[in-house]
């Protein structure tokens with residue numbers, strides 16, 4: 026099945042394995058791309074959790090596949106140092122012939138400029154129309170519509186509400202959130218989405234280097250086990266309640282911080298305070314996700330857990346979804 030997304034990415038299957046911090050690792054990205062879909066590199070995961078540097082991680086991917094891969098640029102203006110490092114990584118990704126970029130959490134203008142100059146495309150993560158309009162004005166080629174069932178930073182709308190809100194912007198739209206099985210996948214394509222980005226489904230694979238307990242918890246969890254917490258980053262992040270420590274459970278970060286988060290002038294300061302406050306927990310969560318020692322902490326996952334019933338190789342998932350899309354088209 027071909028869509029504007031498959032043409033933009035040069036892949037066979039309208040399916041992405043989304044970027045994931047901390048669990049996106051080179052073997053998973055490569056397995057998804059080799060099977061005909063698009064694996065997205067999360068550079069912070071590659072550089073700090075799995076490979077020691079982005080270059081080493083990209084080299085590992087290239088040992089395993091020559092097919093197209095994508096790169097996730099979180100463009101939030103966190104600090105001058107972060108912006109410098111991210112800019113260097115984007116150039117490194119372009120040098121490594123990556124031509125599909127997924128931007129998130131900020132203004133994609135600079136990435137669009139660099140990537141278009143190299144002949145590539147940029148899809149931008151959005152949760153509502155006003156962000157999509159801004160991104161379109163900055164020249165992005167497509168949108169990744171993050172709905173309220175997504176793993177990672179969740180949106181506020183259902184997949185259908187978001188599609189209806191964005192459809193007249195005349196950009197290809199990829200659905201992100203809530204899809205764990207073929208029926209959900211086909212439903213989203215039939216709704217008009219040009220592709221689907223999944224995260225949680227691909228954590229429950231042997232290629233994803235997380236602890237076995239984390240994979241199993243995804244298989245065993247139901248929708249109601251997923252809760253949103255602002256305590257990690259100041260934005261809603263979906264986590265599995267059973268795998269999370271008390272302090273990471275759903276809830277607001279306290280009256281003062283909640284107020285600061287709502288004010289346009291102070292929201293970045295509040296997010297920085299929260300990031301500092303949760304740094305220890307966040308470090309523990311990265312370790313928990315990759316540790317081989319049964320250390321349990323924060324396990325991120327979306328409501329797509331309801332459609333995930335087995336740990337399976339990434340290629341089997343891609344092939345199964347591809348067959349379902351072909352049957353339906």
Ligand SMILES: Cc1cc2nc3c(=O)[nH]c(=O)nc-3n(C[C@H](O)[C@H](O)[C@H](O)COP(=O)(O)O)c2cc1C
Nearest residue numbers: 043044045046176177202203223224225325327329
């Ligand atoms: C553990 C985890 C970490 C994530 N980290 C990122 C990230 O670093 N950057 C990003 O753009 N999206 C991130 N996401 C979002 C995914 O790329 C994808 O959009 C989302 O998982 C789709 O929802 P699903 O989990 O229901 O399939 C993350 C998702 C999960 C589950």
